[in-house]
Amino acid sequence: MAAKKTDGDQDGKAADKKQALDVKFQSIDDPADPDEAVDASSFTGLYRFATQPQKYVIVIGAIIALISGALQPLNNLLFGDLTQTIIEYSQACFIPSSTECGAAGDNLLAGIKHFALWNSLNGVAIMITAYLATEAFSYNAIKQVFKVRSLYLQRLLNKDIPWFDVHNSGDFSSRMADDLSKFEDGIGEKVPLFLTLQGSFISAITLALVKGWELALICLISLPVSLIAVGLIAFLTTKFSKKELDAYAEAGSIAEEVLTSIRTVIGYDKSLIFARNNNIRRHFFEGIGYGLLWLCIFSSYGLAFWYGVKLMLDGNPVYTPGNMITVFFSVMTGSMNFGVASPFIEAFATAKAAGGKIFHTIDTSPTINQSKNSGAKLDQVRGNIKLQNVKFQYPSRKDVPILQGIDLEIQAGDTVALVGSSGCGKSTVLQLVQRFYDPLQGQVFIDGKDVKDLDLSWYRQSIGVVSQEPVLFGTTIAENIRYGNKEATEQDIVQAAKRANAHRFIKGLPEGYHTLVGERGAQLSGGQKQRIAIARALVRNPAILLLDEATSALDTNSEAKVQAALDRASENRTTIIVAHRLSTIRGANKIVVISDGKVVEQGTHEDLMELKKEYYTLVTTQVQGSEKFENIDETKEKKILDYAEDDDEDFAPRKEIDEEAEVDNYVKTASLWSIVKLNSPEWLSLVLGCIGAGAMGTAFPIFAILFGNILQVLQDIDSNPDYVRQETNKYCLYFVLAGVLSMCATFLQMYMFGRAGQKLTLRIRSRMFDALLKQEMGYFDRKENGVGSLCAKLSNEAAQATGQRIGTIVNSLATLSLSVFLAVYYEWRLGLVAMVFVPLIIVATFLQRRQMSQESDDYKESLQKSTKIAVEAVGSIRTVVSLGCEETFLNLYINELTPHIKKCLRNTHARAFILGFSRAIMIFAFSACLVYGGYLIKNDNVQYGDVFKVAQALIMGTVSIANSLAFTPNLEKGLVAARTVMNMINRIPKVSNSQNALIKKTADGNVDYSQIRFAYPTRDSIQVLKGLDLSVLQGKTVALVGPSGCGKSTIIQLLERFYDPASGTVSLDKDDIKSITLDSLRSHLGIVSQEPNLFSRSIAENIAYGDNSRQATEVEIIEAARKANIHNFIAHLPKGYKTKLGEKGTQLSGGQKQRIAIARALIRQPKVLLLDEATSALDAESEKVVQEALDNAKQGRTCLTIAHRLTTIQDADLICVVNDGVIVEQGNHTDLIERKGLYYRLHAHQH
Structure with missing residues (x-):
């Protein structure tokens, strides 16, 4: 009863957690609103699963973000007024003929105080609004992504089986780990930042038009070009992102298949190369687009100053230096924010591409409604089953009929x-009874009710x-x-x-x-x-x-x-x-005999034997070879049964999970430098990218210099107009040149880092995958290394460890370094005041990074564990559905994510405050610099142009750091990912090639086990083999028999070197297999296991994978298939050997899969053939033919076979009975029967 209570408590807790987090799943019967279900083609569609209160909060947050942005241009108005006051003071006091210096000085002090007060108040308002907007979006994004993750898995688990036949479940591991992370990235705190930039853009342009529409319109000439560039970037990013996501999903599917069947090898670089090429093209077009954008922006600066000065020189009374500065900085603020918004557009476009695929899966309704309360419920299921004229073919192979009008009635x-x-369709009947599929024609009845009408x-x-x-x-x-x-x-x-x-x-x-x-x-x-x-x-x-x-x-x-x-x-x-x-x-x-999709005979065993037709043939075929040992009297049989009941040998597990973490040779810390070293083959791209990033970083300080010089020139606008015109023309030309520099630098930074990053992504994924395939089997036995967890690492960590992060760092460092240098160079006292604010920015950055570091680690662990649960459930969907455990696995998934989600929700407050503070600190710094600079101008005769150069250089450097701060979460994820990547790549497998390992090109096939002791590494307290000795001579067939769990499969795994024994030696031709390279050792071994693992590729490819050392010819593939008695079946398929098998070979029966696996082993032409229940899944007719094929294949080869069905190994040269980790009997079949020992009892018990 305790277990039941616990189970109930867990369900209750899960329900409480779901309610606490507002996870309100829509009924599968009620698909999402048609208007919303469309897609994520409109950005608001990404928020379709937010609750109504959440939507209100998001709308309010959006408004606050726009207000926060709208407040920023007010600084330009205050700055323009202060600039006018400073220039008037300079004209009054620095021009010898002026007599108004005293009054101008008083005006300057009043102007400085006015600017300091209102600019600081505006900074406080911006900090508060930035906090509120970020909090609103971050908090709700975490909740919504949690809901989408849960809903996505819920909808997957409620899809019907035909849907899974045409979709690889491996795709979903990539979707859950990678695509949903990108989706989260696009609806979180980047949205209020983007809206703030757009609010600032609108407000700034409006202010510019009000203060000087003529100049503003000239400045805005570049805007249409900028809009076209940004639109083109978004279109191309979305296009290439979709292709990239599809390719990575395919690679993820391959990875999951391989890791699920880790004892079989397959390459997966092809999908990664396709994704890489698409991504490189995307970065190329992005580099061109953003480069043109910055050229337009800087050129517009030059045009604005030139035209503004022209208006003043022409005597237009509206335009003063202060007004021109207000208009110019307003347009510059708007244009810059428009440009800075570009990376956000990329994040949103990627989120739309990822969200579109996620939503498509969520919105697609299953053809077979599996939801609760969707049909009739009988008072009691008695079990009367009737199939009436049922015709059926699998959705993925519509041209291959399986059932062709079957009629069958079964009484309760x-x-x-x-x-x-x-x-022939036997298993298909069972699947129709479970309603995994609906028949194309005919009906399935349960107690007289069509199964389609039942809940x-x-x-x-x-x-x-x-x-x-x-x-x-x-x-x-x-x-x-x-x-x-x-x-x-x-x-x-x-x-x-x-x-x-x-x-x-x-x-x-x-x-x-x-x-x-x-x-x-x-x-x-x-x-x-x-x-x-x-x-x-x-x-x-x-x-x-x-x-x-x-x-x-x-x-x-x-x-x-x-x-x-x-x-x-x-x-x-x-x-x-x-x-x-x-x-x-x-x-x-x-007994019902099915042939070619129809019932051909039915009756009792005796009735059908008397008919002497198909059933009779099947029975007589199967009993041949064992008849002479069937005459065991009832007394002996009773004793044997008693013996078996008392002596259950299955006390030892094959292996067991250990809770303790294994101590690995892991890299404990990693930095981006370790990733850069991994990127060394692309050193030229990285160098060019760094040059571009560094050059782009100098663009803003250069702007500050040009700006200060132009302002200094305006001092003489009344006294020397020709000089002013000449200098203005010169500096405006420099602006255009700065635009060209920015264009080239941006292209270099984005394209070169993007190109190097994508090649690195391919290399990381390939190396991580290669490293995984080199690990010993014990590594995969550990519960933290489940398929779902490893797939999440492959898709997520490789992506996070690359990107534009290095470029962002170099860019920001260049801007900050040059800004600080200019500040100290032009006016060191003012530079020192400016540098007071640098530590504050660094502290803000450090706090967010420390918080994100812990959050990233927790999130990564939580995501990997939850993805493991999801992949396990989706990968075994038939079992989950038949057990009705969809909700159970969904609750497990939710419970794994919930603690981290709650922690993230608590942390949003601190992150929002830090982000708001980082924006406000720029304004406070600018205010302090100009206030102190004003006093220096009045009291120390400092040139006001130098003050503006220092202040502007500071603000540009601070802006650069603040923009980097916005992407600190991504940078921290990169560092965490780098650690994970390097740990996995550098892990030294416990089973590996020795330093002087021998490449064994040929082998005779003599196998020896000497004093083998072995326990699985994850449960070393249980000895599986206890001093086992065994010799297998060249060309001989040795059969291993014994109770389940006695160590038979372990013997084969040690020969394959999946594990190394604790003591003793396994030898091939007298060579210790530890001294032979793993590849050359395994090239001489061919294995057919009890549960064949096939891949979602064509039949020909699956057979060819038996020998990856060369390209198998079509003739060899067909010959191997003939030997395995599968050629005729394949040849009659519409696509023949090109037929796709479906995930894990689900489109075939067990016997068909087994025969393809046998063909795969035979194509290698191994010297040693390992058969682990190789014929257990075959029907009587096929077993006989395949057994003959295997007998032929054994000729000239050493064969080690495991069998429970003793009739299949009676002709073996040597039969070894394994019990409790040692061989207790050995000899041929006749000898062992005559001894009347354990083998005799096992044999008699089977007949």
Whole structure:
């Protein structure tokens, strides 16, 4: 009862957390509003999932951001008035003939006080409004992204199975880790910053038009060109971003497939290269666009000064130096903010591209409605099943008919077995009964009700499923069983495990039912996984039980007991069995033979044997070779069964997760410099990029010099107009040259860093991926290295470790350094006052960086853990759906994210304040400089042009630092990512090539195991092999038999060097395999495992992957397929060998997948053939032919085979019985039978 209470408490907590964070999911029945569901083509569409109160806050925040921006140009008005006052003072006091110096001095002091007071008050107002706007957007962005993440996973889990047939679930790991981060980046604090810039732009232009419309219009000539440039940039960025995201998603899908099937190798650089090329093109056009933008801005400065001075010289009374400065700075402020907004536009465009794909998935309604309360619920499911004229073909292979008008009726409580050749449609019938698919024609009835009319979520709770390849989830054994029934108590779980013959081996584990099974159950043997899956099905006490090769992975010791448990479980409930091993279904009420998608025979075993047709042929084919050993009397059989019940050997797990972190050779700290070194092949691009960034950084201080010189010239506008005109022309030309410099510098910075960054991204992803593939298997056994977590690192960290960050740093340093130099050079006293504010800016930067550092680490860990949960659920969607655990996994995902989300919400206040402070400090600094500069002008005869140069240089340097501060979160993410990247790339695998490793080009095939002791590294307290000795001679076939979990698969894994033994030696041709390079060792080994791992590529590519050392020819591929008895099937497919297999080979039956895996092993032409239950999934007819093919393939090769079905290894040269980590018997089949030891008992038990 305690377990049940805990489960309920967890559900309650999850509900409380969802409510606290306003996670209100829309019903799957009610798709998002059609108008909003459109897309993220309009930016407001990104906020479609915000609640109404959140939308109000966002609107208010947007208004406040616009007000904050609108306040900034008021500084220009105050600055213009002060400039006019200073020039009037200079004209009165520095011109010898002037007699008005005293009054002008009093006016100067009054003007300085007025400027200082109102400018400071304006700074305070800007700080407060910036804080409020940033807080509003950041707080709500965190909530909304949390909701979108959760809703995205919810919608994924509620998609129907046909949808997953045409979409790779691996894409979604990239979407959740990378695309949603970009989406978050585009709706958070960058939005108020952008709105502030736009508010400033509008306000500044309005002020300029009011103070001097004629000059303002001349200054605005460049604006249409700027608008066109920005629009073009946004269009191209969106276009190339979509292509880039698609390519990275494909790469993420490949990565997930490979990491899920880590014992098989595949390359994935092709997708990355496509993404890189698109990104480089994007940076090229961005560089040109932004370069032209800055050329227009600086040219407009020159034009503005030239025309302003012309208006004054022409005697226009509206224009004074003060008015001209107000108009000019207003236009400059507007234009600059327009230009500075460009990176934000890129972030928004990327967010729109990412959001569009996310929303498309959310908005797409499944063709099969799986939501709760969407159909009828029967009072009770009795289990009458009827298929009426059902025709079906899979959506991804519409030209291949599977069922062709099948009619089948099953009475409630009956046990019905479906038999037939591999791929005939048996498993398809089970999927239609679960309503994974709807038939193209005909109907499926449950208790007389069309299954389409039933509440699907409720209906599936009445079905228990045990599939051929059981999927367990990365949690405890108890929780895996509880997935079958969320209300199950501990007593229910134990009882179900006992009925599935799993209780004893579970209790033998140190942690018992609390043992973690690893991702997809990787820490257990196949038989152990199968029994836990059976327990999971039994614990829900279903009305309908579907068994798809439920005992295929069990050893002889366990099979009869589990089969007996299944027979008992089948009582009083409808049971449909798909079986290749016909001995397991003889007691069925009805046996249905399916051929070519139709029922060709049905009846009891005896009836069908009397017909002597298809079923008779299948049975007689399967029993050949074992008949002479079937005459065991009932007494012996009873003793054997008793022996088996008392002696369950499955007490040792294959491997077990350890909670303690492994001590790795990790880089503890990393900086951007470590990434720069990784980028060294692009040194020329980096150097040119730094030159461009540095040159761009000097543009603003150069502007300050030119500006100060022009202001100094205006002093003589009345006394020497010709001089003023000549100097103005010169300095305005310099402005245009500064624009050309900025254009070239911007292009160099953006294109060169972008080009180098994308090549680095490709290199990082490839090296991280390559580093992962080189790790020992123990690395992947650790729970923090699940597929979802590793995929998140591949997609997120590689992207964060690159970009424009180095350019931003160089740019800002150049601006600040030159600004400080100019300040000290022109007036050191004023420079010292200005430098007082530099530490304040640095402190603000430091505070935000320290906060972001901790936040980035927490967020990365939280995101990787939650993505691991999501990828595991989506990757095993059939199991999740059949168990009805969609909501359970969604709650696990939410619970993993929630603590970090709450922490982020608390931290938004400090971040908003720091950002507001960073904007206000510029205004305070400018006020202090001009106030002190005014006193220097009056009291020390300092040239006012120098004062303006120092003040303007300071403000430009501060602006540059403040803009960098806005991107501090990105910089910190880059540093955190750099650490993660370098840790992964530099990790030294525990199993690797020795320093003088031998490249073994040829091999004879002699294999020796000497005194092997081994325990899996994540649970070294449990010895799996305990001094094992074994010799396999060249060309001989050695079979390993024994109870599940006794160490048979471990023996093969040690030969593959997936692990190294704790002591002892494994040798190939007398060479210790540790002295042989891993590649050359494995090139001599061909393996076919119990659960074949195929990739979402064509059949030809999957077979060719068997030998990656060369390009396999089409003739070789076909020949390998013929040997594996799969050629005829492939040849009859519409696309033949070019047929895409679907993710994890889901478009094929188990037998078809296994035969392709066999072909993949044979194409390598290995010297040593390793067969781990290679024929376990094949039907009787195929097994015989494939077994003959394997027998032929063994000729001239050493073969090490594992088998539970002893009939398949009777002809082996040597049979070794493994028990408790050692070989207890060995000999040929006849010898071992005559000894009447353990092998005899196992064999007799199977017949």
